Amino acid sequence: MNKEILKNLSYGVYVVTVSDGKKSTGCVANSIMQVTYDTIAVSLNHNNYTTDFVKNNKFGVSILSTEVNDNIIPVFGFSCGREVDKFKDIEKINVDGVDVLADSIGYLICKTVNVVETETHSVFIAKILEGDIIKNQTPMTYAYYHAVKKGLSPKNAPTYIEEKADTEELAYKCKICGYIYKGDLTKEPDSYICPICKKSKEFFEKL
Numbered sequence: 001m002n003k004e005i006l007k008n009l010s011y012g013v014y015v016v017t018v019s020d021g022k023k024s025t026g027c028v029a030n031s032i033m034q035v036t037y038d039t040i041a042v043s044l045n046h047n048n049y050t051t052d053f054v055k056n057n058k059f060g061v062s063i064l065s066t067e068v069n070d071n072i073i074p075v076f077g078f079s080c081g082r083e084v085d086k087f088k089d090i091e092k093i094n095v096d097g098v099d100v101l102a103d104s105i106g107y108l109i110c111k112t113v114n115v116v117e118t119e120t121h122s123v124f125i126a127k128i129l130e131g132d133i134i135k136n137q138t139p140m141t142y143a144y145y146h147a148v149k150k151g152l153s154p155k156n157a158p159t160y161i162e163e164k165a166d167t168e169e170l171a172y173k174c175k176i177c178g179y180i181y182k183g184d185l186t187k188e189p190d191s192y193i194c195p196i197c198k199k200s201k202e203f204f205e206k207l
Helices: 003-008 049-054 072-077 142-147
Strands: 014-019 024-029 032-036 039-045 058-063 092-095 098-101 106-117 121-133 171-174 180-182 204-206
Touching: 014 049, 014 098, 024 039, 024 049, 024 072, 039 049, 039 106, 049 121, 058 098, 092 106, 098 106
Parallel strands: none
Antiparallel strands: 014 024, 014 058, 032 039, 039 121, 058 106, 092 098, 106 121, 171 180, 171 204
16 A cells, blocks of 8 residues: 555644643644534544543643644653653643643543544544634644644654655654654754754764
């Protein structure tokens, strides 16, 4: 199968947030769809820390815009809630006990009513309890994220496809998030950081 065809399916970019009982956490998700007027389906990888808590708690879905702060996706997409407090430096709004992102178009507050399990992901069927608009901005699509933001999918994303560099050109790969820098990274200043996970040059390996 030509996996490139999958990149032509339409997706948005969201952050799913939930409490782990001690703090709020969350992860980036792009496979979210409206099933009925008051029901959505959310696909999350089994390995995501967020997944375990979405099963039994109310959770939030923050809708990201094309103008979202560049720090949001690295924090919620390329770090683990088991190890870090993802909301430590992120402005949030608490809605009925659920923290959502202030830097978003708006939010949905949902409650899981059913779960469909696949080999790698849980698909949560959830009832929408409430929602509101925060900013009048343009929603970020998955295509925009790749084409304009030059972003990659986290390995736990349903749409993750391993990116490979052209073997005939010099390239470096970030060992944290998989971002591929095409060209001679050594010519970049020491202050260079990965545009996705914000790690320094020392986290890159030559391909």
